[in-house]
Each structure stands twice: as C-alpha cells, then as structure tokens.
Amino acid sequence: MSGTFDVAALVGSLRRDSYTRILVKAFTRLAPPALQIEIVEIGGLSIYNYDDEASPPAAWTDFRARIKRADAVLFATPEYNRSVPAVLKNAIDVGSRPLISNAWAHKPAAVVSLSPGVMGAFGANHHLRQSLVAVGMATMAHPEAYIGGAAKLFDAAGDFMNPASAEFCVSFLIAFELWIRRLTNPLPAS
Ligand code: FNR
Numbered sequence: 001m002s003g004t005f006d007v008a009a010l011v012g013s014l015r016r017d018s019y020t021r022i023l024v025k026a027f028t029r030l031a032p033p034a035l036q037i038e039i040v041e042i043g044g045l046s047i048y049n050y051d052d053e054a055s056p057p058a059a060w061t062d063f064r065a066r067i068k069r070a071d072a073v074l075f076a077t078p079e080y081n082r083s084v085p086a087v088l089k090n091a092i093d094v095g096s097r098p099l100i101s102n103a104w105a106h107k108p109a110a111v112v113s114l115s116p117g118v119m120g121a122f123g124a125n126h127h128l129r130q131s132l133v134a135v136g137m138a139t140m141a142h143p144e145a146y147i148g149g150a151a152k153l154f155d156a157a158g159d160f161m162n163p164a165s166a167e168f169c170v171s172f173l174i175a176f177e178l179w180i181r182r183l184t185n186p187l188p189a190s
Contacts, residue, residue, distance in 0.1 A: 008070035012077035012088035019150035042091040067103035079121035104135040112145040120146025140179040
C-alpha cells in the first residue's frame with residue numbers, strides 16, 4: 001500500500017490546556033506514516049448565520065476550502081452537557097453550507113471522544129455521529145474510541161503514560177488508514 005492522506009483534525013475544545021488537543025497531538029506522533037494529521041483551527045469561525053452567505057467571512061471560505069482539500073477528517077471531541085461543544089457543532093454547520101458545495105460530503109471520517117470522567121464522552125461521540133450522517137460523511141464505525149480518565153493519561157510532554165492506551169490509539173489510527181484506503185481506492189469490480 002502506498003500514498004499518504006491529508007487528514008484534517010478538528011478539536012472540539014478551545015481551552016488552552018485542552019486534553020482533547022493533547023490527545024490529537026499524541027495522535028500525530030502515533031499515526032502510521034500514511035496519515036498526515038494536521039489540526040485545522042475552528043475557534044475563529046463566527047457563529048453560523050445564513051444571512052452571512054451573501055458575503056461569507058474569509059474564515060468560513062478558508063475553512064471550507066481546507067476541508068475540501070483534505071482526504072479525510074478526524075473529529076476529536078470532549079463532552080459538554082452530554083453533547084458536542086458548540087464550537088465543534090458550529091464548524092460542522094459552517095462547512096456544510098452552501099448545501100450545493102457541502103465540504104464534508106462523502107469524506108471518510110473518524111470520531112474520538114475524551115473526558116476526565118469514566119464515560120469517555122460517549123454522549124458527545126454519538127451526537128456528533130448524528131450530525132456526520134446529516135452532512136454525508138462516511139464515518140468509521142469500529143473501533144469506537146471513548147477515552148476516559150483524561151486528566152491522568154498524559155505526561156508533561158503529552159505522551160501517554162500507559163502503554164495500553166497508546167497501543168489502543170495506534171490500532172485506532174491503523175484502522176482509520178485502512179478505512180480511508182477502502183473508500184478512496186475501491187477495488188475494481190470483478
Ligand atoms: C463539561 N464537562 C463534561 N464532562 C463530561 O464527561 N460530560 C459532560 O456532559 C460535561 N459537560 C461539561 C459542560 C461544560 C460547559 C464544561 C465546560 C465541561 C467536563 C469536560 O469533560 C472537561 O472540562 C474536559 O476537560 C473538556 O475537554 P478539554 O477542554 O480538556 O479538551
């Protein structure tokens with residue numbers, strides 16, 4: 001297998017010391033070489049208002065163009081009140097319009113959710129998946145990734161302290177590479 005894939009990573013937290021961002025940075029080091037993961041910032045996207053489509057902000061058009069360029073999208077989300085933080089939902093809404101050029105359509109996606117608690121942001125993970133269905137993404141079903149205990153996962157350098165956690169993330173990323181390959185290079189019909 002050859003080729004590399006441009007993976008746009010969206011982090012659903014703006015917090016300076018966000019565990020979710022630390023997780024995605026760890027992913028960039030653990031990922032197989034074929035996955036070129038780059039965090040695409042979403043904090044500068046103004047709240048979606050359809051009226052602004054008459055003259056869309058540059059932040060929106062730049063973001064849409066970046067997502068369209070990507071081969072795949074990795075969504076990393078914490079959980080706010082059992083759902084997706086508004087900043088991430090807003091990015092999905094911005095990318096989805098104008099509907100005729102929905103930036104997400106048909107792209108391979110993966111979801112990882114994280115929380116300091118034990119449930120690993122299960123609620124946010126599945127609310128997010130609901131939106132990804134609406135925008136027509138091909139979201140990897142398995143392995144599911146609910147990362148709990150976030151406050152005790154990483155050392156000062158942002159690496160996993162527990163080898164088993166790192167191994168799980170490596171297997172998740174290998175599965176994502178295979179998922180992207182399957183969708184971008186389908187086998188010829190026999
Ligand atoms: C939270 N947090 C939280 N955690 C959780 O497991 N389930 C939840 O429903 C919520 N709800 C929630 C709402 C709001 C408004 C805040 C600010 C926080 C806690 C949350 O998981 C914690 O702050 C994480 O550290 C957020 O992720 P980052 O910022 O570390 O990436």
